[in-house]
Amino acid sequence: MHHHRVDLVFGTRPEAIKLAPVAAALHAEGLAVRLVETGQHADLPRAGVGFGALDRRSLGCVTGDDPFAYARACAATYAQTCAARPAMILVQGDTASAYGGALAAGWLGVPLAHVEAGLRSHDRANPWPEEDFRRAIDRMAALHFAPTELAAANLADEGHARSVHVTGNSGVDALKAMLATLPPPQRREDATRRLLVTCHRRENWGRPLGDLAAAIGTLAARHRAIRIDVALHPNPSIAQAWAAALGGTARVRLLEAMSHRDMLLAMRDSDLILSDSGGMQEEAPYLGTPLFILRRRTERPEGIDTGQLKLIGIEREAIVREVTRFLDNADATAAMTSAAEPYGDGRAAPRIAAIIARRLRAATSATPPRQAPPGPS
Structure with a gap:
């Protein structure tokens, strides 16, 4: 199934952290994965995120004062230089890079998947421009991966119930993996x-x-x-x-x-x-x-x-x-130190990857076979 390629468009440190588990899970499902970095955070390597040997390309878009203009520039650069269209574009969260990836999916006629869909403050100014970005991305998405039941309810209220999947937050996947590598806490020597x-x-x-x-x-x-x-x-x-x-x-x-x-x-x-x-x-x-x-x-x-x-x-x-x-x-x-897990159980990425793989397989099987050209008479 390697002919199915999913492009992950991102540009910030939090996006990289939350998408690393998703990229690994998509690869494990047998999908081809390409990482498309916009350039929004120039010091992206500082996050310390490893993506292995996955295919990568950089758009090299330089940020400015207008996040909406930046998103459009990213979308234009990506769409104009995309020689072979992917089977799906995936974005995470609510950044200008995510919005740019969503715009590019529309321009290219490619289905869009939104990880961490449905978050709402119900106040456009707090946070701005993220509240506008996440609403716009969800309007364009074919697949909505909601981290919680509340996020899914927000999407249902906006008419997206049929495309919503509650998966948990992939950031919790990344967190739990990192916690397993941390040294134990040091003993406190004072009451500070x-x-x-x-x-x-x-x-x-x-x-x-x-x-x-x-x-x-x-x-x-x-x-x-x-x-x-x-x-x-x-x-x-x-x-x-x-x-x-x-x-x-x-x-x-x-x-x-x-x-x-x-x-x-x-x-x-x-x-x-x-x-x-x-x-x-x-x-x-x-x-x-x-x-x-x-x-x-x-x-x-x-x-x-x-x-x-x-x-x-x-x-x-x-x-x-x-x-x-x-x-x-x-x-x-x-x-305030209870053991609740309000944003998921740390297994969001494999759920997301399995849903995408099933959708792409179903799309392939639903496509009528091409007829062979007529032979010589």
């Missing part, structure tokens, strides 16, 4: 509480990030038995904003961007995470580390429902209040 902070979403640039930095400074000044690690994003403007706000602050460390493995170690070994990252919302419950969501809305409420995540916004007073309450209340810590 460790906080890990990340903030990079576009809607939090400017004043919201300044509020967060001010809250961190206040917490560091009030609590002496605390260490706050701020994991910097590779975006240089965000890193510079953090350095200007908190550089040299006692009990605060600014850490360079980390590989996926090193980030998981930092998350596991922290007492509390404050983050606006969607991927970290999915990973923290499996690590047993409480996470406060630095957003006004989230498209991943399942972890809130299990009590493992808490939505606190990104206003200075609220952050200081919620973190202080957490540090002073041991019962709150225990309540």
